[in-house]
Amino acid sequence: MNLLNTFFNIPVFLNSLPQLLWGLVVTLQIGITSILVGLAGGLFLAVARLYAPAFFQVLIRIYIDIFRSIPLLVLLIVVYYALPFVGIRLSPFLSAVTALSLVSAAYTAEIFRAGIEAIPHGQFEASSALGLSGRSTMMDIILPQAIRIVIPPLTNNCINVMKDTALASVVAMPDLLKQATQAQALNANPTPLIGAALIYIALLWPMVAVVARLEKHYSRGKR
């Protein structure tokens, strides 16, 4: 068996392609759901950390620090295999989305906080002096500027979440990686794994390129 037949076996690839594409759909479902939940959660945490009563600020800080410290794979296994012992039984999909969202929200919160803190104090003062409410100050003045600043790091975080969806395969989620390993076993040939790797790259390369462009764009000070 030569290299081509082992890793780039066309019949095996075509045979497993439908399975891989189903896996891709699941990967996208997990990834996009987790990204959206993580973004909303992170934005909420960031604003609350800046403006909530001191007690909640401490809680939020602890949350952020814990979920930035815990390895995602450990969290995922805890959610899927440990929580049932206390009666919380989540499906593989929900387990994956929960673990990814909890961690993504923590990172996103830090990104948003940095963005909000990068806004000059004079913007807050001008808003106050005009009599704008706290809500309007955030929605009209601060967040629109902060979001522009944080688009590159946020996109980076989205890429990481997408990549980390592969961990869902350990909780029996039929995502792209899981489908690939199954197809590999079935065909006794690693070509589906190579196929999965290529699909991940095809999915994420454009996002990586976009981040690089955004970072270049913003570092030029263009707004």
Next chain:
Amino acid sequence: MAKTTGPLISIRRLNKAYGTFTVLHDIDLDVAEGEVVCIIGPSGSGKSTLIRCINHLEAFSPDSTITVDGTRVAPGPALAKVRAEVGMVFQSFNLFPHMTVLRNVMLAPMRVRKASPEDAERKARELLARVGISEQAEKFPGQLSGGQQQRVAIARALAMEPGVLLFDEPTSSLDPEMVGEVLDVMRKLAGTGVTMIIVTHEMGFARQVADRVIFMDAGRLVEAGTPAEIFDNPREERTRSFLRAVLNH
């Protein structure tokens, strides 16, 4: 703004300290409706802090009182009312960089006064014309010169139809050739009867437009009087030495 019998702004025993360092010491000041007051004094004398207390951008000692048109300035729901009545122009403009000039001027009336977008826009264009920058309405603040930006900031403050305008060193961060255009706008404003409190280093301007000039030093209100009294015949030695220093250079 409703007519009141007393002064429009009343400041009583205003104290402020950062730790043990006193920034403002027992300031008493009344400003009548329509009055133009210029505050002069060396850097760090508390001039800016004083006017920033009037709209509570700076907190002050709780036993001090400031009232604006009868409303006490303190944290709480009444503060929004005070801030809507008190416009402010900053040294560093503080325009909203992500909005067009027009939108900068329209926003607060829409959000705070609940003006319709049509009314807010009509008013904003009127004000931009008044400060001489109608042609720049669709541009972003970053595309304007410093002098133009500060004139937009004045229009933005005026859009709320405030009873009082506070100016915190409005020309201090401008290139020298742009100071004149901003002072011209302010001079015109002073002629319209709006109450103005201006922290400034422009002595010629203060002499020309002020009804009253206040000299501050080291957190105290040292001397107040007409421009003629302060500039030509100051009573306090501290005032004399300051004026000597700034006028003879």
